[in-house]
Amino acid sequence: MVGGLPVRALAGDLTLHLPLTCPRCGQVAVHLWFREAGGLGASWAWCSACRATSHSPMDGTPSWWRNLDLPGVALTPLPDQLDRAAEQLDAHVNHLLGAARASSADS
């Protein structure tokens, strides 16, 4: 299910491009989000279409991750509010992943 996505990202998979195809319903509607705080992380992965959801604490966040302030969006276990900003969140993640791909190609 969608719960494998944060693990893939944390393991260094830079090929992700959001939104992703949902393994449950087949819609291209899966989003991914992280929050880093004091060296610890949390992840959210969810499908806007069928509501498959995964939220878990993690040992850190991917090396490319940068927190984004989201005024008016509460980071609750269920990503209802995140989903309303999904387009903005996807753009942030895709931008970070693109930068990480570019810098890994340089080295």
Ligand SMILES: [Zn+2]
């Ligand atoms: Zn789905």
